[in-house]
Amino acid sequence: MNGLIAAIQTLLFVALAPLLAGWLKVCKCRLQNRKAPPLLQPYRDLIKLTHKQPVVAGQASWIFTKAPYIIFSATMLAASVVPLFAVDLPTSASADVIVMVGFFAFARFFLALAGLDIGTAFGGMGSSREMTISSLAEPAMLMAVFTLAMTASTTNLSIAITHVLNEGLVLRPSFLFALFALILVAVAETGRIPIDNPATHLELTMIHEAMILEYSGRHLALIEWASQLKLMIYGVLIANIFLPWGIAENFSVEALGYGLLAILAKLAVLAVLLALSETLVAKMRLFRVQEYLSFAYLLGLLGMLSHIILEASR
Amino acid sequence: MNIELQDIYTQAILSMAALVGLTSFLMLGQSRLLRLIFVFAFQGLLLTMTTMVAAYSTDNQHLYISAVLTLALKVVFIPWMLRREVLKMNLHRDIQALSNQTTLMLGGASLMVFSYYVLHPIVQTTSPVMLNALAVSLSVVLLGMLLMISHRQAIAHVVGFMSIENGLFFAAIVATNGMPMVVELGVAFDVLVAAVLFGIFFFHIRTSIDSLDVDLLNRLHEVDEQGARHDKNRSAVINPHTADYEVNR
Numbered sequence: 001m002n003g004l005i006a007a008i009q010t011l012l013f014v015a016l017a018p019l020l021a022g023w024l025k026v027c028k029c030r031l032q033n034r035k036a037p038p039l040l041q042p043y044r045d046l047i048k049l050t051h052k053q054p055v056v057a058g059q060a061s062w063i064f065t066k067a068p069y070i071i072f073s074a075t076m077l078a079a080s081v082v083p084l085f086a087v088d089l090p091t092s093a094s095a096d097v098i099v100m101v102g103f104f105a106f107a108r109f110f111l112a113l114a115g116l117d118i119g120t121a122f123g124g125m126g127s128s129r130e131m132t133i134s135s136l137a138e139p140a141m142l143m144a145v146f147t148l149a150m151t152a153s154t155t156n157l158s159i160a161i162t163h164v165l166n167e168g169l170v171l172r173p174s175f176l177f178a179l180f181a182l183i184l185v186a187v188a189e190t191g192r193i194p195i196d197n198p199a200t201h202l203e204l205t206m207i208h209e210a211m212i213l214e215y216s217g218r219h220l221a222l223i224e225w226a227s228q229l230k231l232m233i234y235g236v237l238i239a240n241i242f243l244p245w246g247i248a249e250n251f252s253v254e255a256l257g258y259g260l261l262a263i264l265a266k267l268a269v270l271a272v273l274l275a276l277s278e279t280l281v282a283k284m285r286l287f288r289v290q291e292y293l294s295f296a297y298l299l300g301l302l303g304m305l306s307h308i309i310l311e312a313s314r
Numbered sequence: 315m316n317i318e319l320q321d322i323y324t325q326a327i328l329s330m331a332a333l334v335g336l337t338s339f340l341m342l343g344q345s346r347l348l349r350l351i352f353v354f355a356f357q358g359l360l361l362t363m364t365t366m367v368a369a370y371s372t373d374n375q376h377l378y379i380s381a382v383l384t385l386a387l388k389v390v391f392i393p394w395m396l397r398r399e400v401l402k403m404n405l406h407r408d409i410q411a412l413s414n415q416t417t418l419m420l421g422g423a424s425l426m427v428f429s430y431y432v433l434h435p436i437v438q439t440t441s442p443v444m445l446n447a448l449a450v451s452l453s454v455v456l457l458g459m460l461l462m463i464s465h466r467q468a469i470a471h472v473v474g475f476m477s478i479e480n481g482l483f484f485a486a487i488v489a490t491n492g493m494p495m496v497v498e499l500g501v502a503f504d505v506l507v508a509a510v511l512f513g514i515f516f517f518h519i520r521t522s523i524d525s526l527d528v529d530l531l532n533r534l535h536e537v538d539e540q541g542a543r544h545d546k547n548r549s550a551v552i553n554p555h556t557a558d559y560e561v562n563r
Contacts, residue, residue: 171325173332173446180336294416295343298423299336306332309430309449 005251006080006089012260013079013236017228018042020235020267027275042228046221054217057118067114068215068222071107075226078103079233083158083240085259086248087165092158097145100157100233101138104189107226108134115211122203126210129286133195133207136293137188143300144181147174147307148241157237161244177303179242184296186234188289190227193278195289198227205283232267239266323371327488330364331450334484335426338457338477342422343415347469348406351396354473357480358388365487377492383502384483392476392509396469399516403526405467418464422457429453447488454481468519468526472512479505 022042029036038044056065080091081100108130115127145155151174152160188195191208201209212223240247246262248255284292320328337357344350362385369377400406429452436445454477461474483501486493493501516526523530 169322171322171329173329176329176332177336291343291415291419294419295339298339298419301423302332302335302339302426305427305430306446309434309445 001251002088002090005086005256006091009084009086009089010076010080010091013082013084013232014076014225014229016264017225017232018046020232020271021228023268024231024271024275027272028278031275031279046225049216049221049224050218052217054215054219056219057214059119060214061117063110064114064117064214065219067110067117068219068226070110071114072222072226072229074103074107074110075229075233078107079229081157082233082236083161083247084236085263086251086256087158087162088249089158093156096155097149097157097160098142098155101142101145104230105134105138107230111211111223114215118214120214122206122210122213126207126213129207130211133188133289133293136290137185137296140181140293140296140300141185141189143297143304144178144185147178147300147303150304150307151175157241161240161247162249164241165244165247165249172307174303174307175242177299177306179238181296181299181303182234182238182241184292184299186238187274187277188293188296190231190234192231192274194281194284194292197283205286235267235270236263239263239270321371323367326367327364327371328446330360330367331446331484331488334360334364334480335450335453338454338461338481339419339422341473341477342418342457342461342464345415346406347400347467348397350470350473351393351400354396354477355389355393357477358384358393361480361484361487362389364484365492368487368491372491374492376495376498377487379495380487380492380498380502383498387502387505387509388476388480392505395509395513396472399513400469403516403520405469405526418460422460425456425460426453429456444489448485451481451485451488454478454484466527466529468516468528471528472509475508476505 019039019042022037022039025041026036026039078100081095081097081103083089083092112127112130115123115130117123148160148164149155151172152163154160154163187193191198196207196209197205198208200206201213203210208227212220215223240263243266246259246266248259334357337353337360340353341350341357344353362381365377365381365384368374369381426449430449433445433449433452436448458474458476458478458481461477462471465471465474479501486498492498519526519528519531
């Protein structure tokens with residue numbers, strides 16, 4: 001039974017990710033006074049791409065054709081670690097947050113390899129930029145997550161969320177810092193606006209798009225889907241760690257339905273906030289990204305510091 | 315002394331303290347003057363909220379008055395005045411190159427660690443709330459000083475100075491549940507007078523070197539030596555207007 005719910009949860013993650021991307025696009029278009037595409041447009045795009053024949057360059061090695069599958073499945077595994085609408089599931093109990101970061105690193109490694117594999121200038125440039133950014137973003141992310149881990153005395157997401165839930169409303173300075181740090185890292189890692197613009201193929205600024213420029217057909221669909229999934233994972237992480245109220249603690253139908261509604265509402269609000277910040281903030285120069293990420297690291301550091309000094313029992 | 319055991323007001327004050335510290339860091343990293351002033355106003359707003367919470371939780375009526383004073387002075391009047399000055403000087407499009415921002419940020423973080431380290435012995439005798447409040451306010455003071463050192467515009471210096479005052483005010487609110495009313499009124503009016511005085515200073519700096527970038531004051535060094543022949547008591551930095559005037563003759 002628990003295993004079934006865990007599988008359903010992961011499948012829901014995968015199924016809802018394009019919806020989140022569509023909702024984000026709708027919000028953004030409304031804010032910019034444009035006519036929005038329909039909410040289900042990302043699904044249509046994915047279906048259209050899967051029907052098309054993928055075109056692969058002659059020099060491409062097996063890495064190029066296998067990478068989309070590896071990236072998608074690694075991201076899906078990362079999604080199975082994160083509690084979406086219920087805690088205490090077997091998948092999230094067997095792996096902790098460090099494993100999740102590991103899955104992301106694994107997917108990114110293959111994405112960068114695929115970018116390099118084809119040998120175009122853009123692919124190499126995109127890969128090198130992606131690796132630069134991720135090497136700076138990962139410590140900041142781990143710092144923010146460790147702040148939570150130290151509060152709950154575990155790195156397991158499910159147990160940590162239960163801990164936060166059982167404690168009731170406690171205003172922790174360290175959580176504020178960790179929240180800001182995690183938001184900054186999430187924006188950087190999912191390639192949203194101050195760091196990377198997912199909507200353009202402007203050659204000088206693109207990072208993620210530069211790596212996947214050579215992909216087409218179902219390969220492209222899988223990579224697009226994986227990046228939508230990654231955005232959703234970060235959204236769920238932020239929503240469920242810092243505002244876990246509503247998540248199902250037992251497996252009754254009402255609790256599960258309530259948990260699902262709660263997380264959907266939270267994600268919808270988060271997407272509106274993200275769209276707002278993407279509309280208000282201009283894209284950052286590439287060489288200023290390290291300042292941005294070192295600020296995120298600083299916030300994570302301050303969070304941990306204020307946890308150790310203020311909140312830990314002596 | 316776990317934080318979960320404290321009541322909700324204490325937790326709110328602690329979180330507010332963390333946010334005040336955060337705004338100090340934000341100010342340190344700002345390169346645009348208008349945004350710097352905005353963050354400063356936000357810090358003032360956080361101070362006002364802290365004062366309100368402290369007033370409500372300790373049932374101190376006169377803290378409400380000081381909250382209103384903070385709101386009027388630090389959130390409205392001083393930012394408005396500085397903003398007007400920036401717009402008048404046409405500085406709002408200037409981007410100040412902070413040459414070593416990452417170093418600056420890490421320096422700020424180590425200052426914060428340092429202030430926790432210095433104040434750690436106090437925790438034996440007082441509550442952790444006090445420790446936190448004092449440590450945050452000490453680091454706000456130190457970060458204000460760092461802001462004054464690292465920025466070149468005179469307006470940024472004033473913001474740094476005012477945020478030092480914010481740090482002291484925060485310590486006073488949280489650690490002592492508010493100073494006597496007379497002291498608070500005195501401090502508030504001192505800040506007001508300081509703001510007006512800074513306005514006059516801006517005017518003088520601007521009329522003498524046509525800018526508020528204090529790095530340009532170094533250039534007056536040679537002028538100073540020539541000017542000093544006429545009047546040894548007057549330094550060019552304090553009153554460059556006179557020196558400049560005499561040389562031009």
